[in-house]
Each structure stands twice: as structure tokens, then as C-alpha cells.
Amino acid sequence: MPISPNQGSSAGGTAVVITGTNLANASAVRFGANLGTITANTPTQINVTSPAGHGVVGVTVTTPGGTSNPLSYFYLEPPAKFALSPTSGVEAGGNSVTITGSNLNGATSVTFGANAGTITANNSGSIVVTVPAGTGSVPVTVVTPGGSTNGLSYEYVVAPTVATIDPDSGPTAGGTGVTITGTGLTTTSSVTFGGTPASFVVISPTEVSATTPAGAAGAVDVVVTTTGGSATLEDGFTYVAGPGI
Known part of the structure; x- marks a missing residue:
């Protein structure tokens, strides 16, 4: 007497099909001590909705005509999320994040908002x-055979822009203090001049x-x-050589 599927959420509600012989006029299908809900019944098949439960039950x-021998059914616990890393990224997507928690195996989907x-x-x-x-801040939902969970959020960060740099020239020795203006600069992680990293301080979303x-x-x-990407001001700063005598 096969049962399909032989596993489902501990919350119950899984549609299960039992096949065999002499199944007509079934009066009860029990998952352990709990009664399932029979939705269809023929001499060779019973459709039943599983009740809530835990662990492995018969x-x-x-x-x-009597009661059958038991078939094993496995209750799956719902997933739990503990952390998401990183918690933000570019609007274009494509970056990789790791979700940690428990009962996450067999995940069938992970959605970021509606996507x-x-x-x-x-x-x-x-x-x-x-x-x-x-775009924006969206909930992250994990779906597994044991159920679904949310409660974590992911922040899409707008791509930065750079409009001006002042002053736009200085000596080759470096050390010139400059102000870079643009948009989306809050999460600035690096500033380079010709590929060379510079020290910097974020002043506001529009100024570094x-x-x-x-x-x-x-x-x-x-x-x-x-975090939202990179912005380039082409030929934005000019190094000026000092005098030589």
C-alpha cells in the first residue's frame, strides 16, 4: 500500500494519495494518533489531507474490513532563518548572499519581494x-517542504553617481583634500585616483x-x-608636476 508523498509539513495540510486494494468505504486514515481528512475514496485509492504532527508516524x-498495517510518513519542521549576509546589494542583482538558519534543506524557493x-x-x-x-527594501522568504519563513529583509542600493570634484587638480605628491559630490554615496567603500586608493570620509549621501x-x-x-556599484568621473582629477630647476 504505497503513500505519496511520504512527507510533508508539520503544520499539516499536505495532499496525500494512498493506493492499494479493498480501500472502499474507508472510515478513517490516521497519521499516528491524528485523523487525516479524506477527500476522495475508491476501492484502490484514498486521497487524504494530512493533519498536523511531528516526527515519523505510521x-x-x-x-x-479492518485496519491496515502502517506506512511511514515523515513530518518536516518549518524552516527558521537566523541571518542574511550581506544584507544589501546592487539593484541589478547578481550578487550572492548566504542565509543561515535551521531546517533549510530541500528549499524550493527563495524570494526577494516578489522576485x-x-x-x-x-x-x-x-x-x-x-x-x-x-528596488528598495524587500522581505526575504524561504520555502521548503516543511513550510515557509520570512522576517529578514534585503536592501537594494541605488547605483552611485559622481558629478564634480573640487578642486580638480593638485600636485603629483598627493595630499590634496578634495570634495566629491554626487548621489548614492552613503555606502562608499573605496575611492581611487587612477586606480590608486585614497583615504576618504563619507560626509552625506551626496558628498565624500x-x-x-x-x-x-x-x-x-x-x-x-x-554597495550599489561604482561611478567613474573620467579624467576627473589632474596631477600637476612641480617645477624643476
């Missing part, structure tokens, strides 16, 4: 997923203060990188 069918991510690794304690494109590193004479690109 499923028995009772008809006017599904791509699961790349999964075990009972963690899920690695590629983030889809999106930086000190130029040393560089060769000539114009160089200034690149500001944030």
Missing part, C-alpha cells in the same frame, strides 16, 4: 542564493571628502565604489 487506513532568487547551494543550516534584480594619493602627472579617472 499511517493506517480503517475500512469495514525569485537562484539557489546555488543548500543544506539544513544554510542556503546560498543569487539575488534577482529589485577624500585626500589624493601620489600619482603621475596628467589626468586620471576618479572612481567611487559603493
Whole structure:
């Protein structure tokens, strides 16, 4: 007497099909001590909705002819999320995040708001997923055979822009204090002049203060990188060679 599926959420509500012989006029299908809800019944098949339960239980069918031997049914506990890392990223998506928790194995989907991510690794304690494109702050929902869970959020960060740098020139020895203006600069993680990292301080979402590193004479690109991506001001700063005598 097969049962399909032989597992489902501990909350119950799983549609289960039991096949066999002499199943007509079934009066009860028990999952352990709990009664399932029979939704259809023929001499060779019973459709039943599982009740709530935990662990591994025996499923028995009772008809006017008696009670069957038990079949094993496995209750799956719902997933629980503990942490999400990182908690933010670019609006274009494509970055990888790790969700840690418990009962996460067999995850069928991870959604960021209304959009599904791509699961790349999964075990009972963690899920690695590629983030889809999106905007704003969205809930993260994990669905497994045991149920679903949310409660964590992910922040899509707008891509930065760089409009001006003042002053826009200085000596090749570096050490020039400059103000970079733009948008989306709050999460700035690096500022480079011609590829060389500079020290910096975030003043506001529209302003970053930086000190130029040393560089060769000539114009160089200034690149500001944030959680939302990178913005480049081409030939934004010009290194000026000192006098020679």
C-alpha cells in the first residue's frame, strides 16, 4: 500500500494519495494518533489531507474490513532563518548572499519581494542564493517542504553617481583634500585616483571628502565604489608636476 508523498509539513495540510486494494468505504486514515481528512475514496485509492504532527508516524487506513498495517510518513519542521549576509546589494542583482538558519534543506524557493532568487547551494543550516534584480527594501522568504519563513529583509542600493570634484587638480605628491559630490554615496567603500586608493570620509549621501594619493602627472579617472556599484568621473582629477630647476 504505497503513500505519496511520504512527507510533508508539520503544520499539516499536505495532499496525500494512498493506493492499494479493498480501500472502499474507508472510515478513517490516521497519521499516528491524528485523523487525516479524506477527500476522495475508491476501492484502490484514498486521497487524504494530512493533519498536523511531528516526527515519523505510521499511517493506517480503517475500512469495514479492518485496519491496515502502517506506512511511514515523515513530518518536516518549518524552516527558521537566523541571518542574511550581506544584507544589501546592487539593484541589478547578481550578487550572492548566504542565509543561515535551521531546517533549510530541500528549499524550493527563495524570494526577494516578489522576485525569485537562484539557489546555488543548500543544506539544513544554510542556503546560498543569487539575488534577482529589485528596488528598495524587500522581505526575504524561504520555502521548503516543511513550510515557509520570512522576517529578514534585503536592501537594494541605488547605483552611485559622481558629478564634480573640487578642486580638480593638485600636485603629483598627493595630499590634496578634495570634495566629491554626487548621489548614492552613503555606502562608499573605496575611492581611487587612477586606480590608486585614497583615504576618504563619507560626509552625506551626496558628498565624500577624500585626500589624493601620489600619482603621475596628467589626468586620471576618479572612481567611487559603493554597495550599489561604482561611478567613474573620467579624467576627473589632474596631477600637476612641480617645477624643476
